[in-house]
Amino acid sequence: MKLQKLFLVITLTSFTSLAFAQTSAELKRNKEAIQREIELLQKNLNETSSSKRLTMGQIRAVNAKIRLMQNKISIINSEVKNLDNQIHENSNEVRSLKGQLGQLKKEYAGMIRFAQRNKNSYDKMMFVFASEGFNQAYKRIKYLQQFGQYRKKQADYLQGTQKNIEYKIGVLDKNLKEKSNLLSEQEQEKVKLSKNKSEQSVMLNQISKQEKQFKQDLAARKRKQADIDRAIRNAIQREIEIARKKAEEEERLAAQKAVAEGRPVPVAKEKTNSSYLTASPEAAKLSAGFENNRGRLPWPVGQYSILERFGTHTEGRATYNNDGINILTENGASVKAVFEGKVLFVRELYGTYIVAIQHGEYFTIYQNLKTVSVAKGDKVETKQSLGVVASKEEGPVLHFEIMRGQNKLNPEAWIAK
CATH class of the missing domain: 2.70.70.10 (Glucose Permease (Domain IIA))
Known part of the structure:
Protein backbone atom coordinates (compact mmCIF):
# COMPACT_ATOMS: atom_id res chain seq x y z
CA MET A 1 0.00 0.00 0.00
CA LYS A 2 2.85 2.39 0.80
CA LEU A 3 4.47 1.69 -2.56
CA GLN A 4 1.14 2.31 -4.34
CA LYS A 5 0.71 5.57 -2.44
CA LEU A 6 4.21 6.67 -3.45
CA PHE A 7 3.51 5.84 -7.12
CA LEU A 8 0.25 7.83 -6.94
CA VAL A 9 2.03 10.88 -5.52
CA ILE A 10 4.68 10.77 -8.28
CA THR A 11 2.00 10.35 -10.99
CA LEU A 12 -0.11 13.24 -9.67
CA THR A 13 3.02 15.40 -9.41
CA SER A 14 3.84 14.77 -13.08
CA PHE A 15 0.23 15.50 -14.15
CA THR A 16 0.12 18.75 -12.15
CA SER A 17 3.43 19.87 -13.63
CA LEU A 18 2.16 19.14 -17.16
CA ALA A 19 -1.07 21.08 -16.58
CA PHE A 20 0.92 24.01 -15.17
CA ALA A 21 3.31 23.94 -18.13
CA GLN A 22 0.40 24.12 -20.57
CA THR A 23 -1.17 27.08 -18.75
CA SER A 24 2.19 28.83 -18.46
CA ALA A 25 2.93 28.28 -22.18
CA GLU A 26 -0.47 29.72 -23.13
CA LEU A 27 0.11 32.82 -20.99
CA LYS A 28 3.56 33.24 -22.50
CA ARG A 29 2.15 33.03 -26.04
CA ASN A 30 -0.50 35.64 -25.21
CA LYS A 31 2.12 37.93 -23.68
CA GLU A 32 4.37 37.61 -26.75
CA ALA A 33 1.42 38.37 -29.06
CA ILE A 34 0.59 41.50 -27.04
CA GLN A 35 4.24 42.59 -27.17
CA ARG A 36 4.22 42.26 -30.97
CA GLU A 37 1.14 44.50 -31.11
CA ILE A 38 2.78 47.07 -28.80
CA GLU A 39 5.89 47.12 -30.99
CA LEU A 40 3.75 47.57 -34.13
CA LEU A 41 1.89 50.50 -32.52
CA GLN A 42 5.15 52.11 -31.35
CA LYS A 43 6.71 51.72 -34.80
CA ASN A 44 3.68 53.43 -36.34
CA LEU A 45 3.79 56.22 -33.73
CA ASN A 46 7.46 56.82 -34.50
CA GLU A 47 6.67 57.09 -38.23
CA THR A 48 3.61 59.36 -37.84
CA SER A 49 4.89 61.68 -35.09
CA SER A 50 7.10 63.70 -37.50
CA SER A 51 4.13 65.97 -38.20
CA LYS A 52 3.78 68.89 -35.80
CA ARG A 53 -0.02 68.57 -35.79
CA LEU A 54 -1.44 65.87 -33.54
CA THR A 55 -3.70 63.42 -35.39
CA MET A 56 -6.60 61.30 -34.22
CA GLY A 57 -4.63 58.23 -35.34
CA GLN A 58 -1.79 59.05 -32.93
CA ILE A 59 -4.26 59.45 -30.06
CA ARG A 60 -5.93 56.14 -30.89
CA ALA A 61 -2.52 54.43 -31.18
CA VAL A 62 -1.45 55.66 -27.72
CA ASN A 63 -4.82 54.62 -26.22
CA ALA A 64 -4.48 51.17 -27.81
CA LYS A 65 -0.91 50.84 -26.58
CA ILE A 66 -1.93 51.69 -22.99
CA ARG A 67 -4.74 49.13 -23.17
CA LEU A 68 -2.32 46.45 -24.40
CA MET A 69 0.27 47.31 -21.73
CA GLN A 70 -2.40 46.95 -19.04
CA ASN A 71 -3.33 43.56 -20.53
CA LYS A 72 0.33 42.53 -20.51
CA ILE A 73 0.70 43.46 -16.82
CA SER A 74 -2.46 41.47 -16.10
CA ILE A 75 -0.95 38.42 -17.84
CA ILE A 76 2.28 38.80 -15.83
CA ASN A 77 0.14 38.85 -12.65
CA SER A 78 -1.46 35.57 -13.79
CA GLU A 79 1.98 34.09 -14.46
CA VAL A 80 3.16 35.06 -10.96
CA LYS A 81 -0.01 33.58 -9.46
CA ASN A 82 0.55 30.32 -11.37
CA LEU A 83 4.14 30.18 -10.14
CA ASP A 84 3.05 30.84 -6.54
CA ASN A 85 0.62 27.90 -6.79
CA GLN A 86 3.33 25.70 -8.31
CA ILE A 87 5.87 26.72 -5.64
CA HIS A 88 3.31 25.89 -2.94
CA GLU A 89 2.52 22.50 -4.53
CA ASN A 90 6.18 21.62 -5.02
CA SER A 91 7.04 22.61 -1.44
CA ASN A 92 4.27 20.35 -0.11
CA GLU A 93 5.43 17.50 -2.36
CA VAL A 94 9.03 17.85 -1.16
CA ARG A 95 7.85 17.67 2.48
CA SER A 96 5.67 14.64 1.67
CA LEU A 97 8.48 12.86 -0.19
CA LYS A 98 10.94 13.56 2.64
CA GLY A 99 8.49 12.01 5.11
CA GLN A 100 8.11 8.93 2.90
CA LEU A 101 11.89 8.75 2.47
CA GLY A 102 12.31 8.66 6.24
CA GLN A 103 9.77 5.82 6.53
CA LEU A 104 11.40 3.89 3.69
CA LYS A 105 14.81 4.25 5.37
CA LYS A 106 13.43 2.84 8.64
CA GLU A 107 11.85 -0.12 6.85
CA TYR A 108 14.98 -0.75 4.83
CA ALA A 109 17.18 -0.58 7.97
CA GLY A 110 14.92 -3.20 9.60
CA MET A 111 15.31 -5.48 6.58
CA ILE A 112 19.09 -5.05 6.62
CA ARG A 113 19.23 -5.99 10.33
CA PHE A 114 17.10 -9.09 9.65
CA ALA A 115 19.33 -10.02 6.71
CA GLN A 116 22.44 -9.63 8.84
CA ARG A 117 21.07 -11.99 11.46
CA ASN A 118 20.25 -14.58 8.78
CA LYS A 119 23.06 -14.00 6.33
CA ASN A 120 24.68 -17.42 6.16
CA SER A 121 23.34 -20.35 4.14
CA TYR A 122 23.32 -22.65 7.19
CA ASP A 123 20.76 -20.47 9.00
CA LYS A 124 18.57 -20.36 5.90
CA MET A 125 18.75 -24.15 5.48
CA MET A 126 17.92 -24.71 9.17
CA PHE A 127 14.95 -22.31 8.75
CA VAL A 128 13.65 -24.45 5.87
CA PHE A 129 14.40 -27.90 7.46
CA ALA A 130 12.68 -26.85 10.70
CA SER A 131 9.37 -26.88 8.79
CA GLU A 132 6.62 -29.21 10.00
CA GLY A 133 5.85 -30.46 6.48
CA PHE A 134 6.57 -30.14 2.77
CA ASN A 135 4.01 -27.34 2.24
CA GLN A 136 5.46 -25.26 5.03
CA ALA A 137 8.99 -25.83 3.73
CA TYR A 138 7.93 -24.74 0.24
CA LYS A 139 6.30 -21.58 1.65
CA ARG A 140 9.46 -20.76 3.64
CA ILE A 141 11.63 -21.12 0.51
CA LYS A 142 9.24 -18.80 -1.41
CA TYR A 143 9.29 -16.37 1.51
CA LEU A 144 13.10 -16.16 1.43
CA GLN A 145 13.04 -15.57 -2.34
CA GLN A 146 10.33 -12.90 -2.10
CA PHE A 147 12.08 -11.23 0.83
CA GLY A 148 15.21 -10.79 -1.29
CA GLN A 149 13.21 -9.40 -4.19
CA TYR A 150 11.26 -7.07 -1.91
CA ARG A 151 14.49 -5.78 -0.33
CA LYS A 152 15.83 -4.96 -3.83
CA LYS A 153 12.58 -3.16 -4.72
CA GLN A 154 12.72 -1.15 -1.49
CA ALA A 155 16.29 -0.12 -2.30
CA ASP A 156 15.15 1.01 -5.78
CA TYR A 157 12.22 2.98 -4.34
CA LEU A 158 14.54 4.53 -1.78
CA GLN A 159 16.91 5.67 -4.49
CA GLY A 160 14.01 6.83 -6.74
CA THR A 161 12.46 8.89 -3.94
CA GLN A 162 15.81 10.54 -3.23
CA LYS A 163 16.19 11.48 -6.90
CA ASN A 164 12.62 12.78 -7.03
CA ILE A 165 13.30 15.04 -4.04
CA GLU A 166 16.44 16.38 -5.71
CA TYR A 167 14.48 17.02 -8.94
CA LYS A 168 11.67 18.79 -7.09
CA ILE A 169 14.15 21.02 -5.24
CA GLY A 170 15.68 21.91 -8.62
CA VAL A 171 12.22 22.78 -9.97
CA LEU A 172 11.57 24.94 -6.90
CA ASP A 173 14.82 26.86 -7.47
CA LYS A 174 13.83 27.39 -11.11
CA ASN A 175 10.32 28.56 -10.06
CA LEU A 176 11.79 31.09 -7.64
CA LYS A 177 14.14 32.47 -10.31
CA GLU A 178 11.25 32.72 -12.81
CA LYS A 179 9.14 34.54 -10.23
CA SER A 180 11.97 36.99 -9.54
CA ASN A 181 12.34 37.66 -13.30
CA LEU A 182 8.58 38.13 -13.72
CA LEU A 183 8.39 40.58 -10.81
CA SER A 184 11.27 42.55 -12.36
CA GLU A 185 9.49 42.51 -15.75
CA GLN A 186 6.28 43.65 -14.08
CA GLU A 187 8.01 46.65 -12.51
CA GLN A 188 9.54 47.61 -15.87
CA GLU A 189 6.12 47.41 -17.56
CA LYS A 190 4.56 49.58 -14.85
CA VAL A 191 7.24 52.23 -15.44
CA LYS A 192 6.55 52.12 -19.21
CA LEU A 193 2.80 52.32 -18.57
CA SER A 194 3.24 55.35 -16.34
CA LYS A 195 5.34 57.03 -19.05
CA ASN A 196 2.70 56.33 -21.71
CA LYS A 197 -0.09 57.63 -19.47
CA SER A 198 1.87 60.86 -19.08
CA GLU A 199 2.17 61.01 -22.89
CA GLN A 200 -1.59 60.42 -23.13
CA SER A 201 -2.25 63.25 -20.67
CA VAL A 202 -0.13 65.65 -22.76
CA MET A 203 -2.07 64.63 -25.87
CA LEU A 204 -5.41 65.19 -24.15
CA ASN A 205 -4.31 68.70 -23.18
CA GLN A 206 -3.26 69.28 -26.78
CA ILE A 207 -6.68 68.07 -27.99
CA SER A 208 -8.41 70.84 -26.04
CA LYS A 209 -6.19 73.39 -27.80
CA GLN A 210 -6.92 71.87 -31.23
CA GLU A 211 -10.59 71.07 -30.56
CA LYS A 212 -11.84 73.05 -33.55
CA GLN A 213 -9.48 71.20 -35.91
CA PHE A 214 -10.44 67.82 -34.41
CA LYS A 215 -14.14 68.58 -34.87
Whole structure:
Protein backbone atom coordinates (compact mmCIF):
# COMPACT_ATOMS: atom_id res chain seq x y z
CA MET A 1 0.00 0.00 0.00
CA LYS A 2 2.85 2.39 0.80
CA LEU A 3 4.47 1.69 -2.56
CA GLN A 4 1.14 2.31 -4.34
CA LYS A 5 0.71 5.57 -2.44
CA LEU A 6 4.21 6.67 -3.45
CA PHE A 7 3.51 5.84 -7.12
CA LEU A 8 0.25 7.83 -6.94
CA VAL A 9 2.03 10.88 -5.52
CA ILE A 10 4.68 10.77 -8.28
CA THR A 11 2.00 10.35 -10.99
CA LEU A 12 -0.11 13.24 -9.67
CA THR A 13 3.02 15.40 -9.41
CA SER A 14 3.84 14.77 -13.08
CA PHE A 15 0.23 15.50 -14.15
CA THR A 16 0.12 18.75 -12.15
CA SER A 17 3.43 19.87 -13.63
CA LEU A 18 2.16 19.14 -17.16
CA ALA A 19 -1.07 21.08 -16.58
CA PHE A 20 0.92 24.01 -15.17
CA ALA A 21 3.31 23.94 -18.13
CA GLN A 22 0.40 24.12 -20.57
CA THR A 23 -1.17 27.08 -18.75
CA SER A 24 2.19 28.83 -18.46
CA ALA A 25 2.93 28.28 -22.18
CA GLU A 26 -0.47 29.72 -23.13
CA LEU A 27 0.11 32.82 -20.99
CA LYS A 28 3.56 33.24 -22.50
CA ARG A 29 2.15 33.03 -26.04
CA ASN A 30 -0.50 35.64 -25.21
CA LYS A 31 2.12 37.93 -23.68
CA GLU A 32 4.37 37.61 -26.75
CA ALA A 33 1.42 38.37 -29.06
CA ILE A 34 0.59 41.50 -27.04
CA GLN A 35 4.24 42.59 -27.17
CA ARG A 36 4.22 42.26 -30.97
CA GLU A 37 1.14 44.50 -31.11
CA ILE A 38 2.78 47.07 -28.80
CA GLU A 39 5.89 47.12 -30.99
CA LEU A 40 3.75 47.57 -34.13
CA LEU A 41 1.89 50.50 -32.52
CA GLN A 42 5.15 52.11 -31.35
CA LYS A 43 6.71 51.72 -34.80
CA ASN A 44 3.68 53.43 -36.34
CA LEU A 45 3.79 56.22 -33.73
CA ASN A 46 7.46 56.82 -34.50
CA GLU A 47 6.67 57.09 -38.23
CA THR A 48 3.61 59.36 -37.84
CA SER A 49 4.89 61.68 -35.09
CA SER A 50 7.10 63.70 -37.50
CA SER A 51 4.13 65.97 -38.20
CA LYS A 52 3.78 68.89 -35.80
CA ARG A 53 -0.02 68.57 -35.79
CA LEU A 54 -1.44 65.87 -33.54
CA THR A 55 -3.70 63.42 -35.39
CA MET A 56 -6.60 61.30 -34.22
CA GLY A 57 -4.63 58.23 -35.34
CA GLN A 58 -1.79 59.05 -32.93
CA ILE A 59 -4.26 59.45 -30.06
CA ARG A 60 -5.93 56.14 -30.89
CA ALA A 61 -2.52 54.43 -31.18
CA VAL A 62 -1.45 55.66 -27.72
CA ASN A 63 -4.82 54.62 -26.22
CA ALA A 64 -4.48 51.17 -27.81
CA LYS A 65 -0.91 50.84 -26.58
CA ILE A 66 -1.93 51.69 -22.99
CA ARG A 67 -4.74 49.13 -23.17
CA LEU A 68 -2.32 46.45 -24.40
CA MET A 69 0.27 47.31 -21.73
CA GLN A 70 -2.40 46.95 -19.04
CA ASN A 71 -3.33 43.56 -20.53
CA LYS A 72 0.33 42.53 -20.51
CA ILE A 73 0.70 43.46 -16.82
CA SER A 74 -2.46 41.47 -16.10
CA ILE A 75 -0.95 38.42 -17.84
CA ILE A 76 2.28 38.80 -15.83
CA ASN A 77 0.14 38.85 -12.65
CA SER A 78 -1.46 35.57 -13.79
CA GLU A 79 1.98 34.09 -14.46
CA VAL A 80 3.16 35.06 -10.96
CA LYS A 81 -0.01 33.58 -9.46
CA ASN A 82 0.55 30.32 -11.37
CA LEU A 83 4.14 30.18 -10.14
CA ASP A 84 3.05 30.84 -6.54
CA ASN A 85 0.62 27.90 -6.79
CA GLN A 86 3.33 25.70 -8.31
CA ILE A 87 5.87 26.72 -5.64
CA HIS A 88 3.31 25.89 -2.94
CA GLU A 89 2.52 22.50 -4.53
CA ASN A 90 6.18 21.62 -5.02
CA SER A 91 7.04 22.61 -1.44
CA ASN A 92 4.27 20.35 -0.11
CA GLU A 93 5.43 17.50 -2.36
CA VAL A 94 9.03 17.85 -1.16
CA ARG A 95 7.85 17.67 2.48
CA SER A 96 5.67 14.64 1.67
CA LEU A 97 8.48 12.86 -0.19
CA LYS A 98 10.94 13.56 2.64
CA GLY A 99 8.49 12.01 5.11
CA GLN A 100 8.11 8.93 2.90
CA LEU A 101 11.89 8.75 2.47
CA GLY A 102 12.31 8.66 6.24
CA GLN A 103 9.77 5.82 6.53
CA LEU A 104 11.40 3.89 3.69
CA LYS A 105 14.81 4.25 5.37
CA LYS A 106 13.43 2.84 8.64
CA GLU A 107 11.85 -0.12 6.85
CA TYR A 108 14.98 -0.75 4.83
CA ALA A 109 17.18 -0.58 7.97
CA GLY A 110 14.92 -3.20 9.60
CA MET A 111 15.31 -5.48 6.58
CA ILE A 112 19.09 -5.05 6.62
CA ARG A 113 19.23 -5.99 10.33
CA PHE A 114 17.10 -9.09 9.65
CA ALA A 115 19.33 -10.02 6.71
CA GLN A 116 22.44 -9.63 8.84
CA ARG A 117 21.07 -11.99 11.46
CA ASN A 118 20.25 -14.58 8.78
CA LYS A 119 23.06 -14.00 6.33
CA ASN A 120 24.68 -17.42 6.16
CA SER A 121 23.34 -20.35 4.14
CA TYR A 122 23.32 -22.65 7.19
CA ASP A 123 20.76 -20.47 9.00
CA LYS A 124 18.57 -20.36 5.90
CA MET A 125 18.75 -24.15 5.48
CA MET A 126 17.92 -24.71 9.17
CA PHE A 127 14.95 -22.31 8.75
CA VAL A 128 13.65 -24.45 5.87
CA PHE A 129 14.40 -27.90 7.46
CA ALA A 130 12.68 -26.85 10.70
CA SER A 131 9.37 -26.88 8.79
CA GLU A 132 6.62 -29.21 10.00
CA GLY A 133 5.85 -30.46 6.48
CA PHE A 134 6.57 -30.14 2.77
CA ASN A 135 4.01 -27.34 2.24
CA GLN A 136 5.46 -25.26 5.03
CA ALA A 137 8.99 -25.83 3.73
CA TYR A 138 7.93 -24.74 0.24
CA LYS A 139 6.30 -21.58 1.65
CA ARG A 140 9.46 -20.76 3.64
CA ILE A 141 11.63 -21.12 0.51
CA LYS A 142 9.24 -18.80 -1.41
CA TYR A 143 9.29 -16.37 1.51
CA LEU A 144 13.10 -16.16 1.43
CA GLN A 145 13.04 -15.57 -2.34
CA GLN A 146 10.33 -12.90 -2.10
CA PHE A 147 12.08 -11.23 0.83
CA GLY A 148 15.21 -10.79 -1.29
CA GLN A 149 13.21 -9.40 -4.19
CA TYR A 150 11.26 -7.07 -1.91
CA ARG A 151 14.49 -5.78 -0.33
CA LYS A 152 15.83 -4.96 -3.83
CA LYS A 153 12.58 -3.16 -4.72
CA GLN A 154 12.72 -1.15 -1.49
CA ALA A 155 16.29 -0.12 -2.30
CA ASP A 156 15.15 1.01 -5.78
CA TYR A 157 12.22 2.98 -4.34
CA LEU A 158 14.54 4.53 -1.78
CA GLN A 159 16.91 5.67 -4.49
CA GLY A 160 14.01 6.83 -6.74
CA THR A 161 12.46 8.89 -3.94
CA GLN A 162 15.81 10.54 -3.23
CA LYS A 163 16.19 11.48 -6.90
CA ASN A 164 12.62 12.78 -7.03
CA ILE A 165 13.30 15.04 -4.04
CA GLU A 166 16.44 16.38 -5.71
CA TYR A 167 14.48 17.02 -8.94
CA LYS A 168 11.67 18.79 -7.09
CA ILE A 169 14.15 21.02 -5.24
CA GLY A 170 15.68 21.91 -8.62
CA VAL A 171 12.22 22.78 -9.97
CA LEU A 172 11.57 24.94 -6.90
CA ASP A 173 14.82 26.86 -7.47
CA LYS A 174 13.83 27.39 -11.11
CA ASN A 175 10.32 28.56 -10.06
CA LEU A 176 11.79 31.09 -7.64
CA LYS A 177 14.14 32.47 -10.31
CA GLU A 178 11.25 32.72 -12.81
CA LYS A 179 9.14 34.54 -10.23
CA SER A 180 11.97 36.99 -9.54
CA ASN A 181 12.34 37.66 -13.30
CA LEU A 182 8.58 38.13 -13.72
CA LEU A 183 8.39 40.58 -10.81
CA SER A 184 11.27 42.55 -12.36
CA GLU A 185 9.49 42.51 -15.75
CA GLN A 186 6.28 43.65 -14.08
CA GLU A 187 8.01 46.65 -12.51
CA GLN A 188 9.54 47.61 -15.87
CA GLU A 189 6.12 47.41 -17.56
CA LYS A 190 4.56 49.58 -14.85
CA VAL A 191 7.24 52.23 -15.44
CA LYS A 192 6.55 52.12 -19.21
CA LEU A 193 2.80 52.32 -18.57
CA SER A 194 3.24 55.35 -16.34
CA LYS A 195 5.34 57.03 -19.05
CA ASN A 196 2.70 56.33 -21.71
CA LYS A 197 -0.09 57.63 -19.47
CA SER A 198 1.87 60.86 -19.08
CA GLU A 199 2.17 61.01 -22.89
CA GLN A 200 -1.59 60.42 -23.13
CA SER A 201 -2.25 63.25 -20.67
CA VAL A 202 -0.13 65.65 -22.76
CA MET A 203 -2.07 64.63 -25.87
CA LEU A 204 -5.41 65.19 -24.15
CA ASN A 205 -4.31 68.70 -23.18
CA GLN A 206 -3.26 69.28 -26.78
CA ILE A 207 -6.68 68.07 -27.99
CA SER A 208 -8.41 70.84 -26.04
CA LYS A 209 -6.19 73.39 -27.80
CA GLN A 210 -6.92 71.87 -31.23
CA GLU A 211 -10.59 71.07 -30.56
CA LYS A 212 -11.84 73.05 -33.55
CA GLN A 213 -9.48 71.20 -35.91
CA PHE A 214 -10.44 67.82 -34.41
CA LYS A 215 -14.14 68.58 -34.87
CA GLN A 216 -13.51 69.41 -38.51
CA ASP A 217 -11.47 66.20 -39.00
CA LEU A 218 -14.16 64.13 -37.32
CA ALA A 219 -16.93 65.74 -39.40
CA ALA A 220 -14.94 65.02 -42.58
CA ARG A 221 -14.42 61.42 -41.48
CA LYS A 222 -18.18 61.02 -40.85
CA ARG A 223 -19.03 62.41 -44.28
CA LYS A 224 -16.56 60.11 -46.04
CA GLN A 225 -17.74 57.05 -44.12
CA ALA A 226 -21.39 57.92 -44.82
CA ASP A 227 -20.61 58.04 -48.56
CA ILE A 228 -18.79 54.69 -48.35
CA ASP A 229 -21.63 53.11 -46.32
CA ARG A 230 -24.16 54.35 -48.86
CA ALA A 231 -22.20 52.77 -51.70
CA ILE A 232 -21.97 49.46 -49.81
CA ARG A 233 -25.66 49.40 -48.85
CA ASN A 234 -26.73 50.26 -52.40
CA ALA A 235 -24.58 47.44 -53.79
CA ILE A 236 -26.06 44.96 -51.31
CA GLN A 237 -29.59 46.17 -52.04
CA ARG A 238 -28.98 45.72 -55.77
CA GLU A 239 -27.84 42.16 -55.10
CA ILE A 240 -31.01 41.53 -53.06
CA GLU A 241 -33.16 42.94 -55.89
CA ILE A 242 -31.42 40.73 -58.47
CA ALA A 243 -31.99 37.67 -56.26
CA ARG A 244 -35.62 38.69 -55.65
CA LYS A 245 -36.40 39.09 -59.35
CA LYS A 246 -34.74 35.76 -60.11
CA ALA A 247 -36.81 34.03 -57.39
CA GLU A 248 -40.04 35.64 -58.62
CA GLU A 249 -39.30 34.58 -62.21
CA GLU A 250 -38.66 31.00 -61.06
CA GLU A 251 -42.00 31.03 -59.16
CA ARG A 252 -43.82 32.43 -62.24
CA LEU A 253 -42.38 29.72 -64.51
CA ALA A 254 -43.25 27.03 -61.94
CA ALA A 255 -46.86 28.32 -61.79
CA GLN A 256 -47.15 28.29 -65.62
CA LYS A 257 -45.83 24.74 -65.75
CA ALA A 258 -48.30 23.62 -63.06
CA VAL A 259 -51.25 25.13 -64.97
CA ALA A 260 -50.08 23.53 -68.22
CA GLU A 261 -49.86 20.12 -66.52
CA GLY A 262 -53.19 20.53 -64.70
CA ARG A 263 -51.64 20.56 -61.25
CA PRO A 264 -52.44 22.99 -58.40
CA VAL A 265 -50.33 26.15 -58.53
CA PRO A 266 -47.72 26.05 -55.69
CA VAL A 267 -48.44 28.58 -52.92
CA ALA A 268 -45.63 31.15 -52.87
CA LYS A 269 -43.89 31.36 -49.50
CA GLU A 270 -43.21 34.72 -47.90
CA LYS A 271 -39.62 35.74 -48.67
CA THR A 272 -37.07 37.77 -46.68
CA ASN A 273 -33.82 39.41 -47.75
CA SER A 274 -31.99 36.48 -46.15
CA SER A 275 -33.97 33.90 -48.12
CA TYR A 276 -33.32 35.77 -51.38
CA LEU A 277 -29.57 35.92 -50.72
CA THR A 278 -29.43 32.19 -49.91
CA ALA A 279 -31.87 30.99 -52.57
CA SER A 280 -29.29 29.05 -54.57
CA PRO A 281 -27.59 25.93 -53.10
CA GLU A 282 -24.17 27.54 -53.61
CA ALA A 283 -25.17 30.71 -51.71
CA ALA A 284 -26.78 28.66 -48.90
CA LYS A 285 -23.60 26.60 -48.56
CA LEU A 286 -21.42 29.73 -48.41
CA SER A 287 -23.67 31.29 -45.74
CA ALA A 288 -23.61 28.13 -43.62
CA GLY A 289 -19.84 27.81 -43.99
CA PHE A 290 -19.27 31.44 -43.00
CA GLU A 291 -21.56 31.12 -39.98
CA ASN A 292 -19.94 27.84 -38.86
CA ASN A 293 -16.56 29.60 -38.81
CA ARG A 294 -17.67 32.29 -36.36
CA GLY A 295 -14.73 32.95 -34.03
CA ARG A 296 -12.33 31.10 -36.35
CA LEU A 297 -12.03 33.35 -39.42
CA PRO A 298 -8.42 34.34 -40.24
CA TRP A 299 -7.26 37.95 -39.85
CA PRO A 300 -7.31 39.96 -43.10
CA VAL A 301 -3.68 41.04 -42.54
CA GLY A 302 -0.61 39.21 -41.22
CA GLN A 303 0.64 41.70 -38.58
CA TYR A 304 -2.17 43.45 -36.72
CA SER A 305 -3.25 45.55 -33.77
CA ILE A 306 -6.78 46.87 -33.31
CA LEU A 307 -6.52 50.64 -33.36
CA GLU A 308 -10.23 51.26 -32.90
CA ARG A 309 -12.93 48.81 -31.91
CA PHE A 310 -16.50 48.30 -33.08
CA GLY A 311 -19.20 50.52 -31.54
CA THR A 312 -19.59 54.03 -30.16
CA HIS A 313 -16.56 56.23 -29.44
CA THR A 314 -16.01 59.68 -27.96
CA GLU A 315 -13.28 62.13 -29.00
CA GLY A 316 -13.33 65.27 -26.89
CA ARG A 317 -17.01 66.28 -26.83
CA ALA A 318 -17.88 64.55 -30.11
CA THR A 319 -19.40 61.07 -30.35
CA TYR A 320 -19.30 58.82 -33.40
CA ASN A 321 -19.88 55.19 -34.33
CA ASN A 322 -17.46 52.69 -35.88
CA ASP A 323 -19.33 49.98 -37.81
CA GLY A 324 -16.21 47.81 -38.05
CA ILE A 325 -12.70 47.69 -36.65
CA ASN A 326 -9.63 49.71 -37.65
CA ILE A 327 -6.62 47.39 -37.88
CA LEU A 328 -3.09 48.79 -37.83
CA THR A 329 -0.66 46.70 -39.88
CA GLU A 330 2.71 47.08 -41.63
CA ASN A 331 3.45 49.28 -44.65
CA GLY A 332 2.76 47.39 -47.87
CA ALA A 333 0.83 44.64 -46.06
CA SER A 334 -1.26 42.31 -48.22
CA VAL A 335 -5.00 42.38 -47.47
CA LYS A 336 -6.57 38.90 -47.67
CA ALA A 337 -10.10 37.53 -47.90
CA VAL A 338 -11.23 35.99 -44.60
CA PHE A 339 -13.51 33.48 -46.37
CA GLU A 340 -14.29 32.24 -49.86
CA GLY A 341 -16.93 34.10 -51.83
CA LYS A 342 -17.67 36.38 -54.79
CA VAL A 343 -16.44 39.97 -55.21
CA LEU A 344 -19.58 42.13 -54.96
CA PHE A 345 -17.85 45.33 -56.01
CA VAL A 346 -14.54 47.19 -56.16
CA ARG A 347 -14.85 50.95 -55.79
CA GLU A 348 -12.39 53.85 -55.56
CA LEU A 349 -13.49 56.59 -53.17
CA TYR A 350 -11.41 59.43 -51.69
CA GLY A 351 -8.18 58.14 -53.20
CA THR A 352 -8.32 54.53 -51.92
CA TYR A 353 -10.14 51.35 -52.86
CA ILE A 354 -12.95 49.44 -51.17
CA VAL A 355 -13.54 45.74 -51.81
CA ALA A 356 -16.78 44.00 -50.78
CA ILE A 357 -17.05 40.20 -50.91
CA GLN A 358 -20.33 38.28 -50.71
CA HIS A 359 -20.54 35.00 -48.77
CA GLY A 360 -24.21 34.10 -49.27
CA GLU A 361 -26.13 36.43 -46.99
CA TYR A 362 -22.89 37.62 -45.32
CA PHE A 363 -20.57 40.33 -46.63
CA THR A 364 -17.02 41.33 -45.68
CA ILE A 365 -15.82 44.87 -46.42
CA TYR A 366 -12.15 45.88 -46.81
CA GLN A 367 -11.52 49.66 -46.86
CA ASN A 368 -8.38 51.75 -47.43
CA LEU A 369 -6.56 49.70 -50.07
CA LYS A 370 -3.82 51.35 -52.11
CA THR A 371 -4.07 48.79 -54.94
CA VAL A 372 -6.43 45.91 -55.72
CA SER A 373 -5.84 42.56 -57.42
CA VAL A 374 -9.50 41.45 -57.88
CA ALA A 375 -12.48 42.67 -59.90
CA LYS A 376 -16.27 42.57 -59.55
CA GLY A 377 -17.66 39.06 -60.07
CA ASP A 378 -14.37 37.27 -59.29
CA LYS A 379 -14.55 34.18 -57.10
CA VAL A 380 -12.00 34.33 -54.29
CA GLU A 381 -10.63 31.72 -51.89
CA THR A 382 -9.95 32.07 -48.16
CA LYS A 383 -6.69 34.00 -47.57
CA GLN A 384 -6.49 35.07 -51.23
CA SER A 385 -4.84 38.48 -51.64
CA LEU A 386 -7.24 41.31 -52.52
CA GLY A 387 -4.66 44.09 -52.70
CA VAL A 388 -2.28 46.18 -50.59
CA VAL A 389 -3.22 48.42 -47.67
CA ALA A 390 -2.81 52.20 -48.09
CA SER A 391 -0.87 54.34 -45.62
CA LYS A 392 -2.22 57.78 -44.70
CA GLU A 393 -1.91 60.11 -41.71
CA GLU A 394 -2.79 57.30 -39.29
CA GLY A 395 -0.35 54.90 -40.96
CA PRO A 396 -1.22 51.61 -42.72
CA VAL A 397 -4.74 51.06 -41.31
CA LEU A 398 -7.33 48.67 -42.74
CA HIS A 399 -10.99 49.33 -41.95
CA PHE A 400 -12.72 45.95 -41.84
CA GLU A 401 -16.46 45.24 -41.56
CA ILE A 402 -18.76 42.21 -41.53
CA MET A 403 -22.42 42.47 -42.46
CA ARG A 404 -25.36 40.09 -42.53
CA GLY A 405 -27.62 41.51 -45.16
CA GLN A 406 -27.80 45.20 -44.23
CA ASN A 407 -26.92 44.62 -40.55
CA LYS A 408 -23.44 45.51 -39.23
CA LEU A 409 -21.75 42.86 -37.03
CA ASN A 410 -18.80 43.11 -34.64
CA PRO A 411 -15.84 41.58 -36.55
CA GLU A 412 -14.04 40.67 -33.29
CA ALA A 413 -16.73 38.06 -32.61
CA TRP A 414 -15.92 36.38 -35.93
CA ILE A 415 -12.11 36.58 -36.25
CA ALA A 416 -9.90 34.00 -34.53
CA LYS A 417 -8.62 35.09 -31.13
